[in-house]
Amino acid sequence: MPVESPYADQLDRIPVRERSLIMDGAETRFWDYGDQEASTTIVMVHGFRGDHHGLEPVVAQLSGFRIIAPDLPGFGSSAPFPEATHSVEGYAAWLGRFIEELHLTGRVVLLGHSFGSIVSSAAVAGGLRPDDLVLVNPIAAPALQGPRGVLTRLAVFYYWSSAKLPKRLGFAFLRNKGVVRIMSVAMSKTKDPTLRRWIHAQHDQYFSAFADREVVLESFTASVSHDVSEYADRIPSRTLLIAAERDDITPVAAQYALAKRFADAQLHVIPGVGHLIHYEEPHDAAQRLTAFLADDRTDA
Numbered sequence: 023m024p025v026e027s028p029y030a031d032q033l034d035r036i037p038v039r040e041r042s043l044i045m046d047g048a049e050t051r052f053w054d055y056g057d058q059e060a061s062t063t064i065v066m067v068h069g070f071r072g073d074h075h076g077l078e079p080v081v082a083q084l085s086g087f088r089i090i091a092p093d094l095p096g097f098g099s100s101a102p103f104p105e106a107t108h109s110v111e112g113y114a115a116w117l118g119r120f121i122e123e124l125h126l127t128g129r130v131v132l133l134g135h136s137f138g139s140i141v142s143s144a145a146v147a148g149g150l151r152p153d154d155l156v157l158v159n160p161i162a163a164p165a166l167q168g169p170r171g172v173l174t175r176l177a178v179f180y181y182w183s184s185a186k187l188p189k190r191l192g193f194a195f196l197r198n199k200g201v202v203r204i205m206s207v208a209m210s211k212t213k214d215p216t217l218r219r220w221i222h223a224q225h226d227q228y229f230s231a232f233a234d235r236e237v238v239l240e241s242f243t244a245s246v247s248h249d250v251s252e253y254a255d256r257i258p259s260r261t262l263l264i265a266a267e268r269d270d271i272t273p274v275a276a277q278y279a280l281a282k283r284f285a286d287a288q289l290h291v292i293p294g295v296g297h298l299i300h301y302e303e304p305h306d307a308a309q310r311l312t313a314f315l316a317d318d319r320t321d322a
Contacts, residue, residue: 069136073098083308
C-alpha cells in the first residue's frame with residue numbers, strides 16, 4: 023500500500039509541467055514548477071541515485087518562484103550520456119548546457135543537494151554564472167573521511183562487488199531492496215515513525231531508477247572522488263550552505279571550514295537532522311533559502 027507524502031497537499035497547490043530537452047542526442051526530462059513569469063528561477067540538482075522527486079518536499083515549501091528540477095542523465099526518466107562518462111566533469115558540462123538551453127531570464131539560482139552540490143559547484147567553478155548558489159547537505163570533504171566513513175567504505179565494497187558480478191547479477195544486486203533499505207535506515211534521523219515509513223517508501227520507489235549498471239558505478243566513483251572544497255575558491259557567486267548537525271557523510275567542522283573558502287558564503291546548520299534535510303526538514307531549508315534570496319546581506 024502506497025505511503026502518502028506528508029507534503030502532498032502543499033505540493034498539489036503548485037502547478038507543474040513535465041518537459042524535456044534533447045542534448046547531444048540524449049533526452050533530459052525536467053519538471054517546471056510554479057509561475058513561469060516569476061522574476062526568480064531556481065534550478066535544483068538532486069543527489070546520487072535519486073531523481074527530481076527527492077527535492078519535491080522543498081519545492082512544496084516555496085512560493086513566488088519558478089523552480090526547474092531535472093533528472094540527472096542516467097537517473098529517473100533522463101537518458102544516460104551516449105558517450106561521455108558519468109563523472110563530475112561530465113555532469114557539470116551537462117548542467118551548463120542545460121541551463122543555457124532553458125534561456126532563462128531574471129534572477130537564476132542554482133541549488134544542489136549532496137552529489138548535486140558537487141556537480142553544481144564544479145559547474146560554477148568552470149564558468150557557469152548563476153546569480154546565487156545554494157548547497158544543501160554539501161559534500162564538504164572527502165566522503166571516505168566522514169563521521170561514518172566505515173559505512174562509505176562498505177558502500178565502496180558494495181559497488182565494487184556489483185561491478186565484478188556478471189552484468190545481469192550486478193544490475194540486480196544494485197537494485198536489491200534489502201540493501202536499499204539498509205541505506206535508508208542509516209541515513210534517516212527522524213523519530214517520527216510516519217515520516218520514516220514515507221522516507222523508506224521514497225527510497226524503495228526511486229533509489230533504483232537508473233538506466234544501467236555503468237551509470238551507477240561511474241557516478242558513485244565520481245561522488246566519492248570529489249567534494250565541494252575542490253571548487254569553492256573558484257566560485258564567485260553568493261552562496262548559501264545548508265548543512266546538517268548529524269550528517270554521516272560530512273562533519274559539521276568541515277562545513278565551517280568549507281564556508282571560509284568561498285568568496286561570499288553563509289552557513290546555516292540544522293540541528294538534529296542528517297543527510298536527508300530535503301525529506302526531514304524541507305520547511306527549514308526553504309525558509310533559509312527564501313530569507314537568503316530576500317536579503318543579499320541576511321546573516322545565516
